[in-house]
Structure formats: C-alpha cells, structure tokens
Amino acid sequence: MLKISMENIDKLYAAIKESRDLFLPIESAGQVQFAEYTDDAVVRLDVLKTVKSAKDAFFPQSEDLMEFKVCGKEIDVIPPSGDMKEFVIMGVKACDAKSFEILDRVYLKEPIDSYYALRREKGLVVVQACGRPEESCFCNVFGIDATAPVGDVVTYLVDGTLYWDAQTEKGKELTEKIASVFDNADANDDAKVEASKAETKAIMEKLPFANLDLSRFNGENMMEIFKDERWNELYKACLGCGTCTFVCPTCQCYDIKDYDTGHGIKRFRCWDSCMYSDFTMMAHGNNRNSQMERFRQRFMHKLVYYPSNNEGIYSCVGCGRCVNKCPISMNIVKVIKTMGVTDNE
C-alpha cells in the first residue's frame, strides 16, 4: 500500500493529469459532482455523495451517437470517430462502483453497446472506502461493503492521508507511472486503515435502513407483487418528476433524439425516465397510462425484473440519493418496506 498526505494531494492529481483526463468529486455552485479536474478545482474527496452518481463517466447524461448530412433526398451517415483519451475517475464510493457492474450487465451484454464499452475500456476507476456513512445509506442491504469498494485502485482517506492500493493490472500500470508522488505505507498505516474500516462498519450496522428485508423479492412471485393492491396507495404522492431516476446510479433507460445543428443532424441519446408519461407513448396509445403503472414499473424493474434476468442481483445499490432528493420523500426504501411484506403480515 502507498500513501500521500492530503497536503500534497494536488501532486497526485497533476501526475495523473499528465497522461489522462481526471474526474473527481468537485464542488461548484454549492454542489459536489464528478467533474473534470482543473488547477483551480475544489476537490471534495471528503464528501460521501455527489448529487448525481458516477455513472456519467460511462453512461453520460447526454452523448452524441452519430451525425447525418441531409441534402434533399440524400442522406450521409457520419459514424463516431471512436477516439477517446484514457481517463481516471477517482473518489468513487462502493455503491457507485457496484452500479458499474449492474450497468455492465445491460450494456456489455450481447449485442454490446460499443459507446459504453469504449468508455469502460478507456476509464480507470479509483474507488474510495467510505469514512462516514450517512443516515440515508443502505448499501449493506445489497451485500455491498462500504469499506471494500471494487475498482482498479482502492483508496482510503484516513486522518488527512490518502492510502492507495492498486488492485488490477490497469491500476498497477497507472501506479507505476505516478509512483514518485507516493510514500510507502507501513504496518502502522495498515492498522490505521483497518481501524477506520472497523469504525465505518460499526456505523453502517446502526444506520436506520441497515436491516431492510428483501426476502419477498426472491424472483418467485413477479405477478403477485405486480398485482399487489398497495401500489395504488404507494404511488399517490409521486409527482412523476423523475428526479430519482436522474440521481440513480443504476437507472439505465435512455432516449434517442435528433438535433438539427444548422450544419447537419446530430443523433444523440440522453437519460430518460420510465416515470415520465410519454416514455411509452405511441401514436396508437400508451401501455402505461397511469402514474401508478409508471411508478410500479420503476420499482418492479429494480427489485423484480432486473434480478430475474441477472441471477438475483438487484438494480439498486443503496446509495440513498433518491432518499435525499425526492421532493415528496417517496423512495425505494418505502417501497421495500411496504411491498417487502405480504399484505396480511
């Protein structure tokens, strides 16, 4: 394990920047978001939750797919160049890191999404163990260990020192390149990291959502949960604003649209929400006409449909962003608490 004092952390960023683009949790306009590092950036590795998740790095909120030149009856397709600089995304927490696996299972499944695959190939993930889990956190419910995030490099931020532990070939290669900025950690440091991990785990156990019960979402009662009368109550407060889908690290739905640039047509994709009324709207009608059906779709997908196609893995990582951001305080925790028990329990 290597280490660098937070006093010298800019040296680490600068060293990474020499060969790659670098994305970090950066504070701007009072919000912390993953953004490209610049010399004057206010980096906030100490902040647990960025407003949006880290999925932007591989599945950007908006992304150009191709261009067209249109002239009269003629159409030329200009495919993407396929060029992309290697990049590092650093400060990714265990929940967001797990979301990459969940997205991989969609986008890297045949037929592979090459736009996503290219970003996965070019991107290196530096994860960071959580120091101080918040009340809205419940990653442990999904089997995630907040102190053992999965990535190319694992880091620990303890008492003003960042500890750096490369895990994969990719991570080791980067570490070699920038080795001069680090000192070697010793047994004393190992003990500090272990103590910090134990402290975090102790906090996790006491969090209010730590004991959510997922046992009803066992893949055996899709129609029973779908037909459950209680959806009719649960959905009522939902505004259909889609905020939960936009801050969610695992929401994967997208729209494809064309945009006239004045010099041609750009076809792009952008995040979309199954909570929106026009999501399934067709010329001949809408197969999910009511907000109840749209609300139910989102949670059924995360807790029932996705697991059914992915060996029981839920499409939620317990990051708690929806808990924090929903304007009417509806969230997946309430859904799990309500639908997770049968009506007569």
Next chain:
Amino acid sequence: MSNAEMLIPQVGIVTDIRQDTPDVKTFRVNALEGGKLFEHMPGQCAMVSIPGVGEGMFSITSSPTNREFMEFSIKKCGCLTTFLHQIEVGQKVCVRGPLGKHFPVESEFKGKDLVIIGGGIGIAPVRSVINYCIDNREDYGTIDVVYGARTSKDLVDYREMIEEWSNVPGVNVHITIDIEEEGWDGHVGFVPNYVKELNFSTDKTVVMCGPPIMIKFTLAGLLELGFDKTQVYTTMELRMKCGIGKCGRCNIGDKYVCVDGPVFRFDELDELPDEY
C-alpha cells in the same frame, strides 16, 4: 454485432411507393447498390428513420423469399409516418435491423396447417409469414388467411390476396369488412366473429396481429372453439428507441419486446404483466 453497428443505420433508397389505403402506404426499399440492405426472417422488424424527423420500429412486411427488395407498410399516424407519407421515390432512408425474434416458420410452424389472422394494418407483419409459407409451400399444410378492415378501402394488399394468394392450391383467403357497403358482396362482420363462424379445426396453428380489441376477442373465440394458447402466436407493438434491449422502453416484466419478442405465443404472455 456490436451496438454501434446496431445503432448506426444503413442508408437505403425508396424505389417504389404504393398507396394501399387512404392512410397506408407500402414503401419498397433497396440498398444503394441494389438488392436488399440485409436478410431477415418473417416477423422481424427494422428501425426506419429520416434524420431530423425521427426513427420508428416497423415490421418488414416483405418475405425473406423476396430476393430483390424489402417492403414496409406504414400507416400515417404520427410525426415520422406523416413525413414518410410525403416522400417520393428516390428518397434515401436510414434502416437498421433485422431486430427481434421471428415467427417459428422453420420449427413449430413446419408441417402445420396455419390460420393467419390480420386486422387493419395488422396484416403488415403477418404478410411476411404468408408469402414465406406460400414460397415454401411443401413445408406447410393448408393456409387460411382471415383479413378484416373497417371498409373495403382500408384493406391493405387487397390485390395480392385476390390475385396471388387465392390462386395457390391449399390457400384460402377469407376477407371481411366491419360494416356493409355498396358494391361489396364479400363477408361483412368483425374479425373475431368471422373467425368463430369459420369454425377452424383445432389442430391448426394460429398467427394473429391487429388492434388490441380484435386480438382480445379473437383469442377468446379461438379458446371457445377449443384452441389452446400454445397454438396461437401474435406480434406486439410497443414504443422502442434502441431496438436491442437496452433503452428500457419496451420492457414488460422481465422481457424486452424488441429482443425477446415482438413475436410471442399467448401462453408466454400469460406469464407477463398485461402492460401491452
């Protein structure tokens, strides 16, 4: 094939446009160098787009046995389809596909008597099956085509049915229109009732496509006649954007209609939420 190739369309050229009904046109599409853009199987679809206007999923109505071109029968009902109804021969169009599962013409359908039921524009996806089975006549038993539309003017591909299909031995064409009209001496009545009147023997395999209300009542009628849901196939229409099981729009239960369908057997649909 990667998604980039799947999301990036090929450019084809419209080589013929036929006005089938007041609101349905059939577009013939060729590769720029002639021939077809790609091969497909009956029931498969393609995303057709005009850049800047939109992209939509359409069934490929021509049969794979047609070696020269591909056809799409398109009803004018939205933004893209209204635009398509204004284009002229020579217009380039973007096409990507083939997408989705096809009817099991090479497996379950083989050696079977087929009843193929279409309502309105619902004839478009099943027309591919009909022509495929006619062109591979020896592989299938009798073929009964039941087709209904609101009026005689709304019958798509009417000439092909009369001039070609009815003349093929073992192929029977049953046409009906919803309401009486002057000069019409054929059957009058809704498709579900007509199917019951025709009283097909229950060893046949059924394929149907049409408006949801027609599907619902026709299926009920078939079950009354003694058919089992495992003998009845349909093809579904849902909003789609990617067509390759990623964008989430056509997700019903744990299925994505664009890749797990659009062709389903009714017993398979029983296991899914009825959100279609």
